[in-house]
Amino acid sequence: MGLKENLHSESVSELPVREAILVSPQTTIRQAVELMQARRLGCAIVVDADNRPLGMFTERALIELLLQQPDNLDQLCVSDHIERDCHCVQSTDPVWAVLDLVHKRGARFICQLDAQGRVIGLTGQKGLAEYIADHFPKQVISQRIGGQPGMETREGA
Amino acid sequence: MAKLEHQAGDFEDPLSNYEPHEYRDAIEEALAEQTVEAIPSRPYAEISPDKSVFDALRALAGLKVASLLVVEDGRLVGVFTERDVLERVALSARDLKQLTVDDVMTANPIVVHDSDSAGGALGAIAVAGYRHVPVVDVNNAVVGVISPRRVFEFLLERMT
Numbered sequence: 001m002g003l004k005e006n007l008h009s010e011s012v013s014e015l016p017v018r019e020a021i022l023v024s025p026q027t028t029i030r031q032a033v034e035l036m037q038a039r040r041l042g043c044a045i046v047v048d049a050d051n052r053p054l055g056m057f058t059e060r061a062l063i064e065l066l067l068q069q070p071d072n073l074d075q076l077c078v079s080d081h082i083e084r085d086c087h088c089v090q091s092t093d094p095v096w097a098v099l100d101l102v103h104k105r106g107a108r109f110i111c112q113l114d115a116q117g118r119v120i121g122l123t124g125q126k127g128l129a130e131y132i133a134d135h136f137p138k139q140v141i142s143q144r145i146g147g148q149p150g151m152e153t154r155e156g157a
Numbered sequence: 158m159a160k161l162e163h164q165a166g167d168f169e170d171p172l173s174n175y176e177p178h179e180y181r182d183a184i185e186e187a188l189a190e191q192t193v194e195a196i197p198s199r200p201y202a203e204i205s206p207d208k209s210v211f212d213a214l215r216a217l218a219g220l221k222v223a224s225l226l227v228v229e230d231g232r233l234v235g236v237f238t239e240r241d242v243l244e245r246v247a248l249s250a251r252d253l254k255q256l257t258v259d260d261v262m263t264a265n266p267i268v269v270h271d272s273d274s275a276g277g278a279l280g281a282i283a284v285a286g287y288r289h290v291p292v293v294d295v296n297n298a299v300v301g302v303i304s305p306r307r308v309f310e311f312l313l314e315r316m317t
Binding site: 060063 | 189217243253274309312
């Protein structure tokens with residue numbers, strides 16, 4: 001089957017999923033940033049006691065915060081700086097649902113939820129790009145990345 | 158010394174048996190046959206390396222972009238992205254108005270050329286793991302920047 005058919009027939013569980021950073025609303029900005037730095041991940045999911053998402057603290061929110069030049073990242077809580085529009089999909093949704101959220105809503109990170117609405121992982125633009133690349137290893141994986149382009153003129157005589 | 162001789166009528170076209178590759182679908186063909194030039198790479202935002210990090214943050218927030226191409230004398234010298242903010246700026250004790258972009262940018266970033274295959278561009282994002290990849294021409298002049306969303310847009314247009 002082609003990519004388009006697989007996007008509709010395969011479920012989100014087929015996507016590369018990363019372990020999400022889950023934090024409570026009381027987590028300080030400094031703690032969240034340290035976790036994001038350590039895991040090299042651009043967001044932390046703020047969850048309730050049952051791991052249901054309340055919102056997302058992202059690099060974008062961090063930039064907005066830094067522009068206010070705060071000197072108390074140890075005291076500010078993530079709950080005051082979260083994006084409430086937290087994009088989510090169920091594991092059983094088709095992969096197309098992720099592409100749709102990325103394309104139409106500009107989602108970068110998307111929470112993967114279980115049937116009870118609890119966060120079980122994180123996917124999004126990166127996972128989707130890897131999924132598509134896996135479909136076309138010959139066209140993608142074998143390509144030269146970076147460096148100099150091919151010569152404009154033939155070398156030698 | 159062997160003598161190379163040609164006689165009229167002996168010539169056999171070496172490509173006479175060439176059969177063009179058959180692609181499974183339009184996406185596979187687009188990734189193999191089309192170049193980065195076909196992927197939307199504009200608009201893009203740029204900044205000078207001597208600007209303050211505070212100015213760079215204002216540009217990221219004001220323009221609602223996630224990366225700035227750092228350009229000096231028309232030449233790409235780095236990229237400054239949301240990830241650089243997280244890793245090098247957020248917990249820095251230094252004054253963001255004194256810190257310069259040059260201090261915290263990612264220097265000498267991976268680039269793709271506008272003549273590279275579209276598959277190569279997807280590789281830079283999906284395999285090498287870069288979210289914002291500058292596009293340059295054969296003279297290394299900045300053409301734009303590609304991102305996952307822009308690559309998906311390119312692919313979606315070819316899915317219909």
